[in-house]
Amino acid sequence: MKCEQKPAQDPAFSRYAAETMLPLLLSLKQELTGVRTADDIEYVHRTRVATRRIRACLTIFSPSLPPEKIKNWRRTIRDITRSLGEARDLDVQIDFIDKFISRHIRDECQEELLFYSDHEPGHHPLFSAKQVEGVGDNDEPGSVQHLYCTRSFDINRPGLECLLQRLKARRQRIQPDLVKAADRLELTAVPESMISYLHELKIRAEIEGGTVNSQFSYEHAFVSIMTAISNLFWFEPWLNEPDNIHQHHEMRIAAKRLRYILEAFSGLYECGLKTEIKTFKSLQDVLGDMHDCDVWIERVPAFILDEKKRAYRYFGNPDFFSIIEHGLSGLLENRKNRRVELFNELHVLWDKIREEGFWDQLMEKVSHPARSSFREDDAQDNDRPVTIALISDIHANLPALEAVLADAKQKGATAVLNAGDSIGYGAFPDEVISYLRSSHVLSVIGNYDLAVLSKKWKTGRPRSHDKQAAMRFAFQNLSKENRTYLAGLSWEFRLRVRGTNILVTHGSPDQIDEHLDQGTPESRLREIAEKARADIIITGHSHLPSIRQVDDVLFVNCGSVGRTEDGDPRACYALLTLDPLSVVHVRVSYDISRAIVAMQNRHLPGSFTRMISEGRSFDDISGHGDPA
Structure with a gap:
């Protein structure tokens, strides 16, 4: 199926979108390892923040993103955000109770009733076996009437310790769910798909435009920021209602979204909107602390009720619950009082922001943006010639590809376009695809790539056993991730560079x-x-370099990087320069012996080594006229 990729709506905005989102996605991938191990609660926190910022960017930068993919990307990233939600809440609550005990509990020596738990008698998490009196080996739940221990503790400690143990137990139980969620995300390959798309978007934008500071970028930033400010102000009337928990929670979310938008567009403005972002961080922190209090105020009574029921089930009566009630009631009262204090702090902060003219200053700044120093040399970019490397038919020859890309970089190529047939015949199918991806080469799929992915050799085609072996080897030595990447490539793509329309396709x-x-x-x-x-049509497939012009259209066949057929075994590629227009084919020597030894070590047919060492086609060497 042929798929045409449309040029970005605004190259500058697209480039900025890619450069903003790529670090977030790379951070997400790195943090997932820590989510699995649970060594540090900050892994879950940073992962969740990254997913929220990515979701915000999917909306902010939607004009430059593929509409047919955004929905799936947003849903997948949202799922991992939600999967981490309870774990993050528990991490925060555990950390809070730990610190609350350290700051507020002062132990004193006294005899106290031992409260129940789900643990076996004599193995209570708060008391050692030596401290337990009156518990025999044959005691059954429901038969225990009085358990006493001597221990130095504040009367509030047992309730808080009980709550802490319950939270830790719950956190431990859900950890496997987090691992599964991380695994599911990787199986979707959505982060890799987004990274691949954004790298391509960035390269396209760089060769089509240059600077990130376009009128569209600033207009879109202005509209996005002003809309978010308006949404935040909608909640201002609820600041007069201290008990309107729902609206305060929604205001917190609105403040967070505004902050994410400011962070996303900060690179367009001088000083990166640091002062403004810091102000919203303060506002968000107060609203966030209020929300945490609201959660405790809602959940502590429910926890108290659950523990009463648990005490009755375990002991046959709720009397043992009294030992933990003090601490839980104290925590509830503390959070209610703190909530009142925070609401007053919110009023003070909001009034201060208004009095200092913060809103007017922010709107003035985003209405009249100064030129960003995102890249100091952007201003000269459009005056420089654009040089693009054109490659094709690598055929799993990694040494040749490495040499060609190094040569192209040395000659000043700003981008590399690949006309397909990246695998087959050579010993490095997976390595070549990985190298193309890591080098951010823009590629189309070739007929041989398609034949490998479709397992064409199983149909008995091609007739040559050597060619069938080449296809089978390529398929079996491609990772699942690289197969997915290769299968996702289109038959053609288009670029518009300096007013020149370029079409890249394999045949x-x-x-x-x-x-x-x-x-x-x-x-x-x-x-x-x-x-x-198109003004320029770039192809491969024939393995024979050529440049032809018909009317006003230039046809460029790149030749072959990894399997030349014109008698010259050196790798071949082309350099296209615009402003002024020129095309030249370049031959590059590479370590052919390395490629041959690898083919021999992997037991590929001897005819393949002759092809690359002599620069001749398979049909010339074998006498077959069998198309791939």
């Missing part, structure tokens, strides 16, 4: 396995040119 715009080279009739090229809507 021709009509057929993926059509040869366009020196032997193609001019009438056929003219037929293609009339309907291609």
Whole structure:
């Protein structure tokens, strides 16, 4: 199926979107390892924050993102955010109770009734076996009447310790769910898909535009920020209602969204909106602390009720509950009082922000943006020639690819376009795809790539056993992730650079396995040119480098990086320069012996080593006329 990729709506905005979102996605991937191990509660926190910022960016930068993919991306990222929600809440609550005990509990020596738990008698988490009196080996739940211990503790400690143990137990129980959620996210390959798309978007934008400071970028930032400010102000009337918990919670979310939007667009403005972001962080912190109090105020009574029921089930009566009631009631009262204090602090902060003219200053700043120093050399970018490397038919020859990309970089190429057939015949199919991805090469799929992914060899085609072996080897030595990446490539893509429309495809715009080279009739090229809507058409497939112009359309066959067929075994690629326009083919020597030894070590047919060492086609060497 042929899929045309549309140019970005605004190259500058697209580049800024990519450069903003890529660090968030890379951070998400790194933090997931810590989520699995649970060594530090900050892993869950940072992962959750990253997912929220990514979701915000999916909305903010939607004009540059593929509409057919945004919905799935947003749903997948939202799922991991929700999966981490309870764990993060428990981590925060455990940390709070730990610190609350340290700050507020002062132990004194006294005899106290031992409260129950789900633990076996004599193995209570708060008391050692030596401290337990009156518990025999044959005691049954419900038969215990009085358990006493001597221990130095504040009367509030047992209730808080009980709550802490329950929270820790719950956190431990849900940890496997977090591991499953992280695994599910990786199985979707959504982060990799987003990273791949954004890298491509960034490269396209860089060669199409240059600076990130376009009128569209600032207009979109202004509208997004002003809309978020308006949403936040909608909750201002509820600041006069201290008990309106729901609206205060929604205001917290609105403040957080505004902060995320400011952070996303901060690179467009001088000083990065640091003062404004800091102000919203303070506002969000107060609202967040209020929300935490609201959670405790709601949950502590429910916890008290649950523990009463638990005491009755375990002992047959609720008397033992009295030992933990003091601490829980004290915690509840503390959180209610703190909630009142925070509400007053919110009023003071909000009034201060207003009195200092913060809102007017912010709106003035985003209405009249100064030029950003995102990249100091952006201003000169549009005056420089654009040089693009054109490659094709790598055929799993990693040494050749490495040499070509190094040479292209040395010659000043700002981007690399790959016309397909990246795997097959060579010994490094997985390594080549990984190298293309890590080098952010823009690629289309080739006919040989498709044949491998579709397991064409199982149908008995091609007839050559050597070619069947090549396809089988390539498929079996591709990772699942790289198969997914390869299968997601389109048959063609288009770029517009300095007013020049460029089309990249493997064979021709009509057929993926059509040869366009020196032997193609001019009438056929003219037929293609009339309907291609392109100024330059870049192809591969024939492994024979050529440059031809028909009317105003330039046809460039890149030749082959990894399997040349013109008698010159050196790798071949092309350099396209715009402003002024020029195309030149480049031959690059590489370590052929390394490629040959790898093919021999992996027991690939000897005819393949002759192809790359002699620069001849398989059919010339084997005498077969069997298409791939």
